[in-house]
Amino acid sequence: MNELTRRELIKTSALAAAGAVVFPHILMGGSKLAANEKVNVAFVGAGGRGKNNIQALAGENIVALCDVDDERAAEMRAEFPKAKAFKDYRVMLDQMGAEIDAVVITTPDHMHYPIAMWAIAHGKHVYCEKPLTRCIWEARELRRAAKEAGVISQMGNQGHTYAGLRLIQEWYQAGILGEVKNTYHWTNRPFWPQGYLDRGSDPVPAHLDYELWLGVAPKKSYSSRIVPFNWRGWRDYGCGSIGDMACHIMDSAYSGLGLGYPDWVETQATRFNQSTFPSAMTTQMFFKGRDGRSDITTHWFEGGPKPLGIPHVPDDFFDSDAYGSDTNNGSFIVGEDITLYTDTYSGSVRVFPDETFQEIKPSLPPKTLPRIKGGPQKEFADAIREGGMPGSNFDYAAPFTEVALLGNVSLFAGTRIEYDPVKMKVKNNRKANKFLYSLYDYDKSFLTD
Missing domain, CATH: 3.40.50.720 (NAD(P)-binding Rossmann-like Domain)
Incomplete structure (x- = not known):
């Protein structure tokens, strides 16, 4: 090109x-x-x-x-x-x-x-x-x-087509979980390089049209450290680990509990530079209660940190293979007397403690939501x-993606952000608004009130 x-x-x-x-x-x-x-x-x-x-x-x-x-x-x-x-x-x-x-x-x-x-x-x-x-x-x-x-x-x-997500919705609406005030979501991503990185420069392979690969991104030299796979760790091309995995993992709370938009978002992270995402970070999002329900705070962990001391969950959860073949990614939804665990894609649901689940089994609601056949x-x-x-049409997918990406907005703002979704505006940090429009750290046109 x-x-x-x-x-x-x-x-x-x-x-x-x-x-x-x-x-x-x-x-x-x-x-x-x-x-x-x-x-x-x-x-x-x-x-x-x-x-x-x-x-x-x-x-x-x-x-x-x-x-x-x-x-x-x-x-x-x-x-x-x-x-x-x-x-x-x-x-x-x-x-x-x-x-x-x-x-x-x-x-x-x-x-x-x-x-x-x-x-x-x-x-x-x-x-x-x-x-x-x-x-x-x-x-x-x-x-x-x-x-x-x-x-x-x-x-x-x-995962938005899977049965586990529908069980969470049905059980929450039926009151099986009681009041939910906290959810926890974690991923082992990134398993590509992130952090304080140097992009380097290499000859463009003959089989790649690098100009077309760049597309609308800033024109920078080709690097085998980025193309074809590791681009997720770079702000010019990807959204980091929360962009990669939250649209899977956090659906258990976003759709399962009907969260909507958060009032505020706050992120902590390891070291990174102006071109990259951090190698590890945690994000908290606060959602005001809807329809008379309690407020909910979601907690996101990536790159190593995991949620510990979760009510009703065994202490050896992350150290034992007794709770599934892969606990490197997943969610806890903490109810009053039980905690739900679901996997990366909300394909299945497990309830802790086991004995309490046996007690409530007879009162589980009927399956009222349609199940999707095929992926x-x-x-x-x-x-x-x-x-x-x-189900995951753009009327649903765009707001859900927006919620996930607010984690990056808070990351780059370097502070808690208070969000107005109606105006699409960060209320308490005027300079952070540029990150709603671009992850590049050069923009000045969106800094007006």
């Missing part, structure tokens, strides 16, 4: 928020399918997690595979030889727009917003990996655009055929 087209990409991606003013097709909505018709799906990102998404939708019509890295895309291109190969998603949509029903986006976080906006502008349904976007303003704009366009949308946090990719394709919206 030459420098002129790179500037055009950045400009048009920013202007995409203007909706129909910039893209006339944005009002046409997604294409309609017959009940048994296969969805024509194009993928932006064909390696790594993209491979999983492609294989999950292999029963649909895989019509295009777009990836900036020929080496990482090679396996899927060989498995689906009829799919047309592209490097540039804009070229793909311009050339194949009439043949594509939906676009699945599996790229570094910094490209979620421009690619999704471009797809919506062409009237395509959009499935986007989590976190939905890299900053809060992008999430709100993407939600607005998808709604105005009338397209089916889905964020790829698969989020199937839910997305079925919604395109049958109408309706997947």
